[in-house]
Amino acid sequence: DTGVSQNPRHKITKRGQNVTFRCDPISEHNRLYWYRQTLGQGPEFLTYFQNEAQLEKSRLLSDRFSAERPKGSFSTLEIQRTEQGDSAMYLCASSLSGGSGELFFGEGSRLTVL
Amino acid sequence: EDKVVQSPLSLVVHEGDTVTLNCSYEVTNFRSLLWYKQEKKAPTFLFMLTSSGIEKKSGRLSSILDKKELSSILNITATQTGDSAIYLCAVNSGGSNYKLTFGKGTLLTVNP
Numbered sequence: 001d002t003g004v005s006q007n008p009r010h011k012i013t014k015r016g017q018n019v020t021f022r023c024d025p026i027s028e029h030n031r032l033y034w035y036r037q038t039l040g041q042g043p044e045f046l047t048y049f050q051n052e053a054q055l056e057k058s059r060l061l062s063d064r065f066s067a068e069r070p071k072g073s074f075s076t077l078e079i080q081r082t083e084q085g086d087s088a089m090y091l092c093a094s095s096l097s098g099g100s101g102e103l104f105f106g107e108g109s110r111l112t113v114l
Numbered sequence: 115e116d117k118v119v120q121s122p123l124s125l126v127v128h129e130g131d132t133v134t135l136n137c138s139y140e141v142t143n144f145r146s147l148l149w150y151k152q153e154k155k156a157p158t159f160l161f162m163l164t165s166s167g168i169e170k171k172s173g174r175l176s177s178i179l180d181k182k183e184l185s186s187i188l189n190i191t192a193t194q195t196g197d198s199a200i201y202l203c204a205v206n207s208g209g210s211n212y213k214l215t216f217g218k219g220t221l222l223t224v225n226p
Contacts, residue, residue, distance in 0.1 A: 004156070033213070042118075042202050042216030043157070056213065091156070101146055101206055103214060105156040 002026060004106035006092050012112045013082055020078045021109040025094030032075050033103060034067055035091040036060065043091055049075060050097065082113045116141040116207045120217035128225050131193050135220045137203030138185040147186050148214065149177055150202040157202055160188070193224045 005024040013019050025032050030051050035043035046065070048056045051072035061067075064082075069075040079086055089110050093103040117140045127133055139147065146164045150157035161170040163179035163186060170177050174191045190197055200221050204214040 035216075040218065042120075042204070042218050043214075045213050045215070048213055101162060102148065102159045104159070105150075107156045 004092055004094055004104055006090075006106040006109050008109060009107065010110045010112075012114065014114050015084060016081055018078065018080045019082060019111060020076055021090050021092075021111075023075045023077070023092030023094075023106060025074070025092070026104055027073075029094035029096050029104070030072065031095045031097055032069055033093045033095075034075070034077050035093065035105075037089045037091055037108070038087075046077075046090075079111070082111075084113045087111055087113045116205065116215040118203055118205050118215050118217035120201075120203050120220050122220060123218060124221040124223070126223045126225065127193055129193060129195060131224075132189065132191045133193060133222060135188040135190075135201050135203075135222070136185065137187070137217055138183075139203075139205045139215075140184065141205050141207035141215065143207050144181070144184075145206045147179055148204045148206070149186075149188050150204065152200040152202055152219065153198075160201075190222075193222075195224050195226055198222060198224045 032049045034046040037043045045058050046061050047067050049069040052069050064080045067077045089108040091108045092106045095103050119138050121136045148162045149160040161177045168179040177188045179186045200219040202219045204216045
């Protein structure tokens, strides 16, 4: 499968715990994005990487959230001290700079905070 | 702040009907408008519309961009139950990072 891969697909955790999600983009894509989607809403932009550099972060990304892309390939999104309001689908997408502008999405990691 | 509004938020039709989904936007520096289809998984790309490509068609689906009215429509003719999904409209507004601002989506249900 050469698409965007995310894991885990589902995570249930207790409030206050830390969680980490991983995204493996399409191999030749140098751009990687994290979005968050809650029920009844469209995806909301969280952050964006070009290669290993994190170039933009949304105001939605509080200091409990951190994202990395250490070697410009896979990325991780960590949420510390989770809150019930963090419950959402976390979507990763990738694209190629100079490409058509289409973002290719993974199937998401669904987080439930109890 | 960039804004994308879709209507209706939900729609129920019968197989064979034709539907029109709407998307309007207010953005500071429009570059492109994209339509995605989302079933119970990843959004999948349908169309991208730009100033140089304001109309796209693929099978039963077609989309038009109206830059004057800052809006777009997505038409689906002869709907099938497999068209049931959330249809998302997104706008890329300036810069080269292709960050997208999404609308809330239209939930389309096609009944047999």
